[in-house]
Amino acid sequence: MSYLSIEFCLLFIAFFALYWGCRLSPKTQNILLLVVSYLIVGSYSWRFSLILFIYTCVIYFFSVMIAASERHAKRWLILGLCVSVINLALFKYFDFFRYELQDLFNLLDLPILLPAITVLIPIGISFYTFHSISYLVSVKKQELPVANFWDFALFLSFFPSIIAGPINRAKDFLPQINVNQPREILEPFRAFTLLILAVIKVYCLGGLVNEHWVTPIFANPLEFSVVDLLVGLYAYAIQIYLNFSGYTDLVTGIALLLGFRLPINFNLPYLSLNLREFWVRWHISLSRWIRDYIYIPLGGSRRGFIRTQINVMLAMLLSGLWHGAGINFIIWGACHGIGIVVLNIGDRYLGQGWITARSPLMARLLTWHYICFTWLFFNSESLSDAVDYLTALTHNLLIEPHHAGAFLVICVIYLAYPMCKNLTEWFILQLTKIPNYYLPLVFILILWLTIYIAPSGMPNFIYANF
Secondary structure: OOOOOHHHHHHHHHHHHHHHHOOOOHHHHHHHHHHHHHHHHHHHOHHHHHHHHHHHHHHHHHHHHHHHOOOOHHHHHHHHHHHHHHHHHHHHHHHHHHHHHHHHHHHOOOOOOOOOOOOOOOOOHHHHHHHHHHHHHHHHOOOOOOOOHHHHHHHHHOHHHHOOOOOOOHHHHHHHHOOOOOOOOOOHHHHHHHHHHHHHHHHHHHHHHHHHHHHHHHHOHHHOOHHHHHHHHHHHHHHHHHHHHHHHHHHHHHHHHOOOOOOOOOOOHHHOOOHHHHHHHOOHHHHHHHHHHHHOOOOOOOOOHHHHHHHHHHHHHHHHHHHOOOHHHHHHHHHHHHHHHHHHHHHHHHOOOOOOOOOHHHHHHHHHHHHHHHHHHHHOOOHHHHHHHHHHHHHOOOOOOOOHHHHHHHHHHHHHHHHHHHHHHHHHHHHHOOOHHHHHHHHHHHHHHHHHHOOOOOOOOHHHHO
8 A cells, every 4th residue: 555545645544533542542552553554564465464573573582582691692683683684585585596596506517406486575674674683783782671572563563664764773763662651743844744745756746757757768778869868867866866755754754743753864865975975865774774784893994994995895785785686786786885985095095075175066966977877777677778778878879869858957957956955944934834724725735736747646665665
Protein backbone atom coordinates (compact mmCIF):
# COMPACT_ATOMS: atom_id res chain seq x y z
CA MET A 1 0.00 0.00 0.00
CA SER A 2 1.50 3.31 -1.08
CA TYR A 3 1.71 6.00 1.59
CA LEU A 4 0.41 8.43 -1.04
CA SER A 5 -2.73 6.44 -1.85
CA ILE A 6 -6.24 7.51 -0.91
CA GLU A 7 -6.68 4.20 0.94
CA PHE A 8 -3.69 4.87 3.17
CA CYS A 9 -4.83 8.45 3.79
CA LEU A 10 -8.28 7.34 4.95
CA LEU A 11 -6.89 4.53 7.11
CA PHE A 12 -4.33 6.87 8.64
CA ILE A 13 -7.03 9.41 9.56
CA ALA A 14 -8.97 6.64 11.36
CA PHE A 15 -5.78 5.41 13.06
CA PHE A 16 -4.81 8.99 13.97
CA ALA A 17 -8.13 9.49 15.77
CA LEU A 18 -7.80 6.18 17.64
CA TYR A 19 -4.14 6.82 18.46
CA TRP A 20 -4.75 10.21 20.03
CA GLY A 21 -7.86 8.89 21.72
CA CYS A 22 -5.37 6.89 23.79
CA ARG A 23 -3.20 9.93 24.49
CA LEU A 24 -3.09 9.37 28.24
CA SER A 25 -1.56 5.92 27.77
CA PRO A 26 1.68 5.93 25.72
CA LYS A 27 1.94 2.16 26.23
CA THR A 28 -1.41 1.68 24.48
CA GLN A 29 -0.25 4.00 21.70
CA ASN A 30 2.87 1.84 21.32
CA ILE A 31 0.74 -1.28 21.00
CA LEU A 32 -1.36 0.40 18.30
CA LEU A 33 1.77 1.50 16.44
CA LEU A 34 3.26 -1.99 16.64
CA VAL A 35 0.10 -3.68 15.36
CA VAL A 36 -0.33 -1.21 12.50
CA SER A 37 3.36 -1.46 11.56
CA TYR A 38 3.15 -5.25 11.30
CA LEU A 39 -0.10 -5.00 9.33
CA ILE A 40 1.55 -2.66 6.83
CA VAL A 41 4.56 -4.98 6.45
CA GLY A 42 2.15 -7.92 6.17
CA SER A 43 0.16 -6.14 3.46
CA TYR A 44 3.09 -6.91 1.14
CA SER A 45 3.28 -10.53 2.35
CA TRP A 46 2.48 -12.21 5.66
CA ARG A 47 5.87 -13.92 5.36
CA PHE A 48 7.58 -10.53 5.64
CA SER A 49 5.93 -9.93 9.01
CA LEU A 50 6.93 -13.40 10.18
CA ILE A 51 10.54 -12.90 9.07
CA LEU A 52 10.66 -9.52 10.82
CA PHE A 53 9.30 -10.98 14.07
CA ILE A 54 11.72 -13.92 14.07
CA TYR A 55 14.60 -11.56 13.30
CA THR A 56 13.47 -9.28 16.15
CA CYS A 57 13.47 -12.20 18.61
CA VAL A 58 16.94 -13.33 17.55
CA ILE A 59 18.52 -9.87 17.75
CA TYR A 60 16.84 -9.21 21.09
CA PHE A 61 18.36 -12.43 22.44
CA PHE A 62 21.83 -11.24 21.43
CA SER A 63 21.26 -7.87 23.12
CA VAL A 64 20.29 -9.65 26.36
CA MET A 65 23.43 -11.80 26.18
CA ILE A 66 25.63 -8.77 25.47
CA ALA A 67 24.27 -6.97 28.54
CA ALA A 68 24.33 -10.04 30.79
CA SER A 69 27.83 -11.28 29.93
CA GLU A 70 30.32 -8.49 30.50
CA ARG A 71 33.28 -10.81 29.97
CA HIS A 72 32.02 -12.18 26.64
CA ALA A 73 30.02 -9.14 25.51
CA LYS A 74 32.30 -8.52 22.52
CA ARG A 75 31.90 -12.12 21.31
CA TRP A 76 28.11 -11.90 21.55
CA LEU A 77 28.20 -8.59 19.70
CA ILE A 78 30.29 -10.05 16.88
CA LEU A 79 27.99 -13.06 16.67
CA GLY A 80 24.91 -10.83 16.59
CA LEU A 81 26.42 -8.64 13.86
CA CYS A 82 27.29 -11.74 11.83
CA VAL A 83 23.72 -13.02 12.11
CA SER A 84 22.39 -9.61 10.98
CA VAL A 85 24.70 -9.45 7.98
CA ILE A 86 24.16 -13.09 6.99
CA ASN A 87 20.38 -12.66 7.21
CA LEU A 88 20.56 -9.61 4.95
CA ALA A 89 22.94 -11.34 2.55
CA LEU A 90 20.78 -14.47 2.22
CA PHE A 91 17.61 -12.58 1.43
CA LYS A 92 19.00 -9.71 -0.60
CA TYR A 93 22.13 -11.05 -2.28
CA PHE A 94 21.69 -14.81 -2.64
CA ASP A 95 20.65 -14.74 -6.31
CA PHE A 96 23.38 -12.25 -7.27
CA PHE A 97 26.19 -14.20 -5.62
CA ARG A 98 24.77 -17.56 -6.72
CA TYR A 99 25.17 -16.60 -10.38
CA GLU A 100 28.65 -15.17 -9.79
CA LEU A 101 29.81 -18.21 -7.79
CA GLN A 102 28.32 -20.63 -10.31
CA ASP A 103 30.22 -18.89 -13.13
CA LEU A 104 33.40 -19.14 -11.07
CA PHE A 105 32.85 -22.85 -10.37
CA ASN A 106 32.21 -23.48 -14.07
CA LEU A 107 35.36 -21.57 -15.00
CA LEU A 108 37.41 -23.71 -12.60
CA ASP A 109 35.69 -26.92 -13.85
CA LEU A 110 34.45 -27.68 -10.36
CA PRO A 111 31.47 -30.11 -10.29
CA ILE A 112 29.41 -27.90 -7.96
CA LEU A 113 25.85 -26.92 -8.79
CA LEU A 114 24.32 -24.28 -6.55
CA PRO A 115 20.56 -24.61 -5.99
CA ALA A 116 18.27 -22.31 -7.97
CA ILE A 117 16.07 -20.81 -5.29
CA THR A 118 13.81 -17.80 -5.77
CA VAL A 119 14.21 -15.61 -2.71
CA LEU A 120 11.71 -12.83 -2.02
CA ILE A 121 13.37 -9.77 -0.49
CA PRO A 122 11.42 -8.78 2.64
CA ILE A 123 10.24 -5.18 2.56
CA GLY A 124 12.44 -2.87 4.61
CA ILE A 125 15.06 -5.51 5.44
CA SER A 126 17.99 -3.18 4.70
CA PHE A 127 16.66 -0.52 7.04
CA TYR A 128 15.68 -2.69 9.98
CA THR A 129 19.00 -4.52 9.69
CA PHE A 130 20.82 -1.20 10.10
CA HIS A 131 18.50 -0.27 12.97
CA SER A 132 19.26 -3.52 14.75
CA ILE A 133 23.03 -3.12 14.33
CA SER A 134 22.88 0.34 15.90
CA TYR A 135 20.95 -1.19 18.82
CA LEU A 136 23.45 -4.00 19.43
CA VAL A 137 26.38 -1.59 19.31
CA SER A 138 24.65 0.85 21.67
CA VAL A 139 23.96 -1.94 24.18
CA LYS A 140 27.60 -3.04 23.97
CA LYS A 141 28.81 0.55 24.54
CA GLN A 142 26.30 0.88 27.40
CA GLU A 143 24.75 3.89 25.69
CA LEU A 144 21.37 2.43 26.64
CA PRO A 145 20.08 -0.55 28.62
CA VAL A 146 18.41 -3.57 27.06
CA ALA A 147 15.04 -2.34 25.87
CA ASN A 148 11.67 -3.81 26.66
CA PHE A 149 11.06 -6.46 23.99
CA TRP A 150 7.92 -4.82 22.60
CA ASP A 151 9.60 -1.41 22.53
CA PHE A 152 12.44 -2.97 20.56
CA ALA A 153 9.94 -4.65 18.21
CA LEU A 154 8.35 -1.24 17.56
CA PHE A 155 11.77 0.32 17.00
CA LEU A 156 12.51 -2.16 14.20
CA SER A 157 9.02 -2.07 12.65
CA PHE A 158 7.98 1.61 13.08
CA PHE A 159 5.93 2.01 9.91
CA PRO A 160 6.93 5.55 8.83
CA SER A 161 10.60 4.59 8.50
CA ILE A 162 10.69 0.83 7.86
CA ILE A 163 9.96 1.01 4.11
CA ALA A 164 12.67 3.44 3.00
CA GLY A 165 14.19 5.09 6.05
CA PRO A 166 15.51 7.37 7.38
CA ILE A 167 17.83 5.13 9.39
CA ASN A 168 17.09 5.59 13.10
CA ARG A 169 19.70 5.23 15.83
CA ALA A 170 18.59 3.14 18.80
CA LYS A 171 19.98 5.60 21.35
CA ASP A 172 17.91 8.42 19.79
CA PHE A 173 14.68 6.61 18.94
CA LEU A 174 14.11 4.09 21.74
CA PRO A 175 13.79 6.87 24.38
CA GLN A 176 10.95 8.30 22.26
CA ILE A 177 9.14 4.96 22.52
CA ASN A 178 9.76 4.36 26.20
CA VAL A 179 7.94 7.39 27.64
CA ASN A 180 5.59 7.71 30.59
CA GLN A 181 4.24 11.22 30.02
CA PRO A 182 1.51 11.74 27.39
CA ARG A 183 2.86 12.47 23.92
CA GLU A 184 1.99 15.58 21.93
CA ILE A 185 1.75 16.37 18.24
CA LEU A 186 5.09 17.96 17.39
CA GLU A 187 5.19 21.14 15.29
CA PRO A 188 1.84 20.66 13.51
CA PHE A 189 2.50 23.44 10.96
CA ARG A 190 5.81 21.85 10.02
CA ALA A 191 4.19 18.42 9.83
CA PHE A 192 1.48 19.56 7.42
CA THR A 193 4.00 21.55 5.39
CA LEU A 194 6.15 18.45 4.97
CA LEU A 195 3.12 16.40 3.92
CA ILE A 196 2.18 18.98 1.29
CA LEU A 197 5.76 19.23 0.01
CA ALA A 198 5.93 15.43 -0.18
CA VAL A 199 2.85 15.21 -2.37
CA ILE A 200 4.12 18.01 -4.63
CA LYS A 201 7.62 16.53 -4.91
CA VAL A 202 6.77 12.86 -5.42
CA TYR A 203 3.31 12.84 -6.94
CA CYS A 204 3.53 15.92 -9.17
CA LEU A 205 7.02 17.21 -9.97
CA GLY A 206 8.85 13.90 -9.75
CA GLY A 207 6.13 12.17 -11.76
CA LEU A 208 6.22 14.79 -14.52
CA VAL A 209 10.02 14.70 -14.76
CA ASN A 210 9.98 10.92 -14.97
CA GLU A 211 7.18 10.73 -17.53
CA HIS A 212 8.47 13.38 -19.93
CA TRP A 213 12.25 13.06 -19.69
CA VAL A 214 13.63 10.15 -17.67
CA THR A 215 11.62 7.16 -18.88
CA PRO A 216 11.59 7.91 -22.65
CA ILE A 217 15.29 8.85 -22.83
CA PHE A 218 16.61 5.98 -20.69
CA ALA A 219 14.39 3.50 -22.56
CA ASN A 220 16.00 4.25 -25.96
CA PRO A 221 19.25 6.21 -25.44
CA LEU A 222 20.69 5.33 -28.85
CA GLU A 223 17.90 7.32 -30.56
CA PHE A 224 18.63 10.61 -28.79
CA SER A 225 21.22 13.35 -29.19
CA VAL A 226 23.90 14.29 -26.68
CA VAL A 227 21.76 17.21 -25.47
CA ASP A 228 18.80 14.87 -24.92
CA LEU A 229 20.98 12.37 -23.08
CA LEU A 230 22.27 15.11 -20.78
CA VAL A 231 18.66 16.07 -20.13
CA GLY A 232 17.98 12.44 -19.20
CA LEU A 233 20.84 12.40 -16.69
CA TYR A 234 19.94 15.78 -15.23
CA ALA A 235 16.28 14.81 -15.05
CA TYR A 236 16.99 11.57 -13.20
CA ALA A 237 19.17 13.45 -10.72
CA ILE A 238 16.21 15.76 -10.11
CA GLN A 239 13.68 12.91 -9.99
CA ILE A 240 15.53 10.78 -7.45
CA TYR A 241 16.05 13.82 -5.23
CA LEU A 242 12.37 14.81 -5.45
CA ASN A 243 11.27 11.22 -4.89
CA PHE A 244 13.52 10.36 -1.97
CA SER A 245 13.47 13.72 -0.19
CA GLY A 246 9.71 13.82 -0.77
CA TYR A 247 9.35 10.41 0.87
CA THR A 248 11.48 11.63 3.78
CA ASP A 249 9.27 14.71 4.09
CA LEU A 250 6.18 12.50 4.09
CA VAL A 251 7.29 10.08 6.81
CA THR A 252 8.85 12.86 8.88
CA GLY A 253 5.53 14.69 8.80
CA ILE A 254 3.65 11.52 9.75
CA ALA A 255 6.07 10.88 12.60
CA LEU A 256 5.64 14.43 13.93
CA LEU A 257 1.87 13.96 13.91
CA LEU A 258 2.40 10.82 16.00
CA GLY A 259 4.74 12.57 18.44
CA PHE A 260 8.07 11.24 17.10
CA ARG A 261 11.10 12.89 15.50
CA LEU A 262 13.03 11.24 12.67
CA PRO A 263 16.59 12.26 11.74
CA ILE A 264 17.20 14.85 9.03
CA ASN A 265 18.01 13.07 5.78
CA PHE A 266 18.59 15.84 3.20
CA ASN A 267 20.14 19.30 3.19
CA LEU A 268 20.14 20.69 -0.36
CA PRO A 269 22.65 18.10 -1.66
CA TYR A 270 23.04 19.62 -5.13
CA LEU A 271 24.57 22.75 -3.60
CA SER A 272 27.61 20.64 -2.66
CA LEU A 273 31.02 21.90 -3.76
CA ASN A 274 32.60 18.42 -3.66
CA LEU A 275 31.67 14.75 -3.18
CA ARG A 276 32.52 14.73 0.52
CA GLU A 277 30.07 17.56 1.08
CA PHE A 278 27.49 15.77 -1.07
CA TRP A 279 27.52 12.80 1.30
CA VAL A 280 27.14 15.16 4.24
CA ARG A 281 23.97 16.49 2.60
CA TRP A 282 22.52 13.42 0.80
CA HIS A 283 20.85 10.50 2.63
CA ILE A 284 22.44 11.85 5.79
CA SER A 285 21.26 9.01 8.02
CA LEU A 286 22.94 6.45 5.73
CA SER A 287 26.19 8.37 5.26
CA ARG A 288 26.52 8.85 9.04
CA TRP A 289 25.73 5.18 9.62
CA ILE A 290 28.43 4.14 7.13
CA ARG A 291 30.87 6.55 8.78
CA ASP A 292 30.19 5.31 12.33
CA TYR A 293 29.73 1.57 11.73
CA ILE A 294 31.98 0.86 8.74
CA TYR A 295 34.50 3.63 8.00
CA ILE A 296 35.60 4.38 11.58
CA PRO A 297 35.78 0.68 12.67
CA LEU A 298 37.98 0.05 9.62
CA GLY A 299 40.36 2.65 11.00
CA GLY A 300 38.94 5.82 9.51
CA SER A 301 41.71 8.33 8.91
CA ARG A 302 43.81 7.23 11.89
CA ARG A 303 46.18 4.84 10.10
CA GLY A 304 47.84 6.95 7.46
CA PHE A 305 46.86 8.51 4.16
CA ILE A 306 46.92 5.37 2.01
CA ARG A 307 44.92 3.30 4.51
CA THR A 308 42.38 6.14 4.71
CA GLN A 309 41.78 5.96 0.96
CA ILE A 310 41.36 2.18 1.16
CA ASN A 311 38.80 2.65 3.93
CA VAL A 312 36.95 5.22 1.83
CA MET A 313 36.80 2.83 -1.12
CA LEU A 314 35.58 -0.06 1.04
CA ALA A 315 32.92 2.10 2.65
CA MET A 316 31.61 3.40 -0.68
CA LEU A 317 31.68 -0.06 -2.30
CA LEU A 318 29.61 -1.41 0.58
CA SER A 319 27.28 1.57 0.19
CA GLY A 320 26.80 0.67 -3.46
CA LEU A 321 26.22 -2.99 -2.65
CA TRP A 322 23.71 -2.02 0.05
CA HIS A 323 21.63 -0.22 -2.56
CA GLY A 324 21.25 -3.30 -4.70
CA ALA A 325 22.62 -6.71 -5.64
CA GLY A 326 23.99 -5.80 -9.03
CA ILE A 327 27.25 -4.86 -10.69
CA ASN A 328 25.80 -1.47 -11.66
CA PHE A 329 25.33 -0.52 -7.98
CA ILE A 330 28.86 -1.66 -7.17
CA ILE A 331 30.18 0.54 -10.01
CA TRP A 332 28.07 3.42 -8.69
CA GLY A 333 29.64 3.03 -5.24
CA ALA A 334 33.10 2.66 -6.77
CA CYS A 335 32.65 5.88 -8.77
CA HIS A 336 31.85 7.78 -5.59
CA GLY A 337 34.76 6.14 -3.79
CA ILE A 338 37.19 7.00 -6.60
CA GLY A 339 35.86 10.55 -6.73
CA ILE A 340 36.44 11.08 -3.00
CA VAL A 341 39.92 9.51 -3.18
CA VAL A 342 40.89 11.83 -6.07
CA LEU A 343 39.52 14.76 -4.07
CA ASN A 344 41.58 13.72 -1.04
CA ILE A 345 44.73 13.39 -3.15
CA GLY A 346 44.11 16.84 -4.65
CA ASP A 347 43.62 18.35 -1.20
CA ARG A 348 46.84 16.73 0.02
CA TYR A 349 49.09 17.83 -2.84
CA LEU A 350 47.36 20.92 -4.26
CA GLY A 351 45.88 22.42 -1.11
CA GLN A 352 42.60 22.05 0.77
CA GLY A 353 39.67 23.00 -1.45
CA TRP A 354 41.96 23.81 -4.36
CA ILE A 355 39.09 24.10 -6.85
CA THR A 356 36.57 25.71 -4.49
CA ALA A 357 39.06 28.41 -3.48
CA ARG A 358 39.48 29.45 -7.12
CA SER A 359 35.88 29.15 -8.29
CA PRO A 360 33.01 27.91 -6.10
CA LEU A 361 30.71 27.86 -9.13
CA MET A 362 33.13 25.66 -11.07
CA ALA A 363 33.45 23.33 -8.06
CA ARG A 364 29.68 23.04 -7.79
CA LEU A 365 29.27 22.41 -11.54
CA LEU A 366 31.98 19.72 -11.56
CA THR A 367 30.39 18.02 -8.54
CA TRP A 368 26.92 18.17 -10.11
CA HIS A 369 28.06 16.65 -13.39
CA TYR A 370 30.05 13.90 -11.72
CA ILE A 371 27.06 12.99 -9.54
CA CYS A 372 24.80 12.94 -12.62
CA PHE A 373 27.31 10.67 -14.35
CA THR A 374 27.19 8.21 -11.44
CA TRP A 375 23.36 8.24 -11.43
CA LEU A 376 23.58 6.64 -14.89
CA PHE A 377 24.75 3.37 -13.32
CA PHE A 378 22.25 3.70 -10.49
CA ASN A 379 19.27 4.01 -12.83
CA SER A 380 20.35 1.47 -15.44
CA GLU A 381 18.88 -2.00 -15.05
CA SER A 382 22.10 -3.62 -16.21
CA LEU A 383 25.68 -2.75 -17.08
CA SER A 384 24.93 -3.17 -20.79
CA ASP A 385 22.19 -0.51 -20.54
CA ALA A 386 24.68 1.88 -18.96
CA VAL A 387 27.22 1.12 -21.70
CA ASP A 388 24.57 1.85 -24.36
CA TYR A 389 23.88 5.21 -22.74
CA LEU A 390 27.59 6.06 -22.58
CA THR A 391 28.04 4.98 -26.21
CA ALA A 392 25.21 7.27 -27.29
CA LEU A 393 26.73 10.15 -25.30
CA THR A 394 29.99 9.86 -27.24
CA HIS A 395 28.57 9.12 -30.69
CA ASN A 396 25.22 10.88 -31.16
CA LEU A 397 26.75 14.29 -31.79
CA LEU A 398 24.95 14.95 -35.08
CA ILE A 399 21.43 13.91 -34.08
CA GLU A 400 19.03 16.84 -33.74
CA PRO A 401 17.94 17.30 -30.09
CA HIS A 402 14.30 16.79 -29.13
CA HIS A 403 14.58 18.30 -25.67
CA ALA A 404 16.61 21.49 -26.17
CA GLY A 405 13.92 23.46 -24.34
CA ALA A 406 14.05 21.05 -21.43
CA PHE A 407 17.83 21.51 -21.28
CA LEU A 408 17.36 25.26 -20.78
CA VAL A 409 14.61 24.69 -18.20
CA ILE A 410 16.88 22.40 -16.17
CA CYS A 411 19.70 24.96 -16.35
CA VAL A 412 17.35 27.62 -14.96
CA ILE A 413 16.20 25.22 -12.20
CA TYR A 414 19.80 24.47 -11.28
CA LEU A 415 20.70 28.16 -11.07
CA ALA A 416 17.56 28.92 -9.04
CA TYR A 417 18.10 25.97 -6.70
CA PRO A 418 19.98 27.99 -4.03
CA MET A 419 16.86 30.15 -3.63
CA CYS A 420 15.03 27.08 -2.23
CA LYS A 421 17.22 27.08 0.86
CA ASN A 422 14.58 28.58 3.14
CA LEU A 423 11.51 27.46 1.20
CA THR A 424 10.17 25.13 3.91
CA GLU A 425 10.55 27.72 6.67
CA TRP A 426 8.93 30.39 4.46
CA PHE A 427 5.96 28.12 3.74
CA ILE A 428 5.53 27.33 7.44
CA LEU A 429 5.56 31.05 8.23
CA GLN A 430 2.84 31.70 5.64
CA LEU A 431 0.65 28.96 7.10
CA THR A 432 0.88 30.49 10.56
CA LYS A 433 -0.56 33.72 9.14
CA ILE A 434 -3.69 31.99 7.82
CA PRO A 435 -6.68 31.70 10.19
CA ASN A 436 -7.11 28.10 11.35
CA TYR A 437 -10.59 27.73 9.87
CA TYR A 438 -9.20 28.51 6.39
CA LEU A 439 -6.31 26.04 6.60
CA PRO A 440 -8.32 22.94 5.50
CA LEU A 441 -9.44 24.85 2.39
CA VAL A 442 -5.84 25.82 1.61
CA PHE A 443 -4.67 22.20 1.98
CA ILE A 444 -7.51 20.87 -0.17
CA LEU A 445 -6.82 23.46 -2.88
CA ILE A 446 -3.09 22.65 -2.98
CA LEU A 447 -3.72 18.90 -3.08
CA TRP A 448 -6.38 19.27 -5.79
CA LEU A 449 -4.07 21.35 -7.98
CA THR A 450 -1.23 18.87 -7.42
CA ILE A 451 -3.36 15.86 -8.35
CA TYR A 452 -4.80 17.72 -11.35
CA ILE A 453 -1.34 18.57 -12.74
CA ALA A 454 0.33 15.27 -11.85
CA PRO A 455 0.50 12.41 -14.36
CA SER A 456 -1.88 9.51 -13.92
CA GLY A 457 -0.87 6.52 -11.82
CA MET A 458 0.65 6.11 -8.38
CA PRO A 459 4.40 6.90 -8.24
CA ASN A 460 6.74 4.39 -6.66
CA PHE A 461 9.17 5.26 -3.90
CA ILE A 462 12.55 4.55 -5.48
CA TYR A 463 14.35 3.79 -2.20
CA ALA A 464 11.66 1.29 -1.14
CA ASN A 465 13.48 -1.10 -3.51
CA PHE A 466 16.63 -1.01 -1.40
